[in-house]
Amino acid sequence: MIQRLKSAAIFPDRTFPLECRRHEAHSACGLHSHEFHELVVVLAGHGRHVTDKETYSIEAGDVFLVRGEMAHGYADMDRMTLVNLLFNPRRLGLPLAELRDLPGYHVLFRVEPRLRHTDRFRSRLRLSEEELAEAAGFVYRLQQEMEARRPGYRFVARAQLMELIGFLSRCCARMTGPVQASMVRMGEVLSYIDRHYREPIEVMQLARLAGMSESTLLRMFKRVMGRSPIDHVIRVRVSKAADLLAAGDARVTEAAFECGFSDSNYFSRQFRKVMGQSPREYARLNAGTDRRPVRAPPL
Incomplete structure (x- = not known):
């Protein structure tokens, strides 16, 4: 049976659903799902990410989002250091809608998580050494704020999380691998819709923007969003x-x-x-x- 992690058991302050947890040489973590999102940043080493369908190798620089409804776990963690950022974006009041004009945001939060199984995790974000060092800095400052809990820590911690998400979204937009490039084009389609929703929008122009045939776009859009573009x-x-x-x-x-x-x-x-x-x-x-x-x- 897959364990369902409840927000009340994870967040000490129910009015501020944000936790930053660092795991080093940790024991295996069984399959579970959550009432919140989990943003994973692998800082060092390597291990395995387990889902209810498959197991994938992960290593330093890998970044991926686990949406609340997705069951997952970890194995072979004895040589891996990772950070789990646990948060409920709506209850935390994150203005993520302001990132919807950035294709990489859609890739990180929508496209990659929903194509993960069919793409066999080949489309995840992998940071360069320089990018990982910068991301680790955001994580460290966020962790410091959450641990110290000085006056104003909520404001600063929320800002650090938003800065990290913005940085990772920009990194996603720069992915160039064959599988990743098609995801970025889908992110560009979603971003275009968010910017031009007031204007007439047709499937033909979205397919042209994505560099796909209309049938390919319709099929991929349905897989990602569960509905047609229109x-x-x-x-x-x-x-x-x-x-x-x-x-x-x-x-x-x-x-x-x-x-x-x-x-x-x-x-x-x-x-x-x-x-x-x-x-x-x-x-x-x-x-x-x-x-x-x-x-x-x-x-």
Whole structure:
């Protein structure tokens, strides 16, 4: 049976779901899943990363994200040093949406984790010695903040985590291996949608951007996002409109046109389909609050 790690057992402060754990010459860690994300940075040595399907070799410089729903573990850790950054991005209040114009963010958080099994882990990020040293510096400063817990440590620790994620996302965007390059192109497609959601977007132009045939793009997009490119565009538009409605910055029709919908009735139907309620209901319940029960695009 796969163990499910609960947030309450991992984070001492439930209002600040962030932990930085360093493991050196550690015993094997059995299969488990979490209620949060795990960002792994292998600092030295080598070992094995185990999933419920396969086992992969990992070594110094390897970086990968384990999303909460993914079961995994480690073996042969006696010659390996790694850091696990455990965090819940939503509850931590990370503004990761601001990274969505960076293709490498999509690669790190979306594309690589969802293609890991079929690509047999060949598409993971591997840092150079210089990049690993810089990443280790971010990790060290974050660990120091979390251990010392001086006044203001939450602010500084959150900033260190964001800086590390930004740095790793930029590193992902520079990957050049054959398998990795196709992932970066998919990241560019997702980034393009996030930047141009207000404009008309067609599968043909996304395929051209990715350097793929339309059929290849549709197949790969479905594997990564679980939906078609056009369905994803709609969800991004709905998510942006929900932001405007929750902030009280626009009426329903204004939010629809501002976010790329040309028909307010069509917008209302799509909004209800994604969010489970009409735009007016959503605006009435959420306008002027910081609370946002998002069902729009997952991280």
